[in-house]
Amino acid sequence: MDPIKSLISGSDPLRNDPAEMPDAGAALRRVTTEAPMFTDSLPANVLRFQDRKRRRARMAGVLTLAAAAVTAGVLVATNLGPLVSAPEPAGTVVPSTSETAGPATPTASASASRSATPSATRTATATPTPTTTAAAATWTTFTDATGQATFEHPLGWTVSQTPQTIGGGSYNIVGLKNAAGKTMATLRLVYDVAGGPVCQDPKPYQTLDSVVVDIPQKAAKLKEHPQGPSSFVFRVIQGAKVYGSLALADGDLAPQTVSCGLYNGILGPDNVPIAQFGDTVWLTADGKDAPLTFDSLAEARAYMGTQEYRDVKRMLISLALRPAKTATTG
16 A cells, blocks of 8 residues: 555544454454453554544643633733732822821812802802992082072082062072982072961971071061071971971970971071072971971981982081172061
8 A cells, every 4th residue: 555545544543554454364263262361452553542532632621721711811901901000909008198187178178169269250240339429429509590599519400590589679499409300409588488387286296407507697587586596407297107308497496396387497697588498398297298208207317318318418508698789678
């Protein structure tokens, strides 16, 4: 047989080379003539096959274990990352200075910094800068057409007047309105005064504010009707509500606790008409035409703290009176 073909045939454990096949007759003669022999041995070619099979099994096992190890390593590396990046045990960590102080401090600081900015922004937008326009109003001086009265008033107020001369005497009515068009006061220069109201149910009244003004009074009139000095007054009558008035008035030497009406006017100096300067000539107990109405005395006193009150008070106190050339003796 060809040697190469013999080698190939010999490598197959299930086939034997025909050159090596035993003679069947000789084998039969040995079985029938020779003494019996028992053995668990296998032919050499079969042993060689078993050895190869065991080597192949061992090699396959080794390769399987190696593949399993590689697979396990890939899975571990995928889930846990490189071994060099693994954290150290907790016991080996040394806390820093900031960590030793406790986590509360940085947390509180961060929280405060986060909340401070919007709060400051909201506070800057909800609270506008207060204005002082009313308090810082520019004032000017006014002299009436007859030349008998001079006073100050805020520049934005409107002044109107109707001067006239009757029987050689100069009369005038001067009205003042604020920038909003509200009538704040009226100055009347007159030579006669109408009588006051009559009522059956006088009401209590009070003077809440009073300032004496530097205006001389007619000496002859003082002898006829003795009274106190001229003053700026804020008086109220307690009727169904509290009615009030701001004006110039002569003091009452015998003040009462109740009244049907309070008169606002001053005698003025010689050769000058009677001056009625304020928000009304008469403040009556029934509150008719009352320039100011309050729900209580506390509310009336609170009104004294307003800019409107201060402006009217300053204007009334600033009045100066002097005789006109054509004026007659009152």
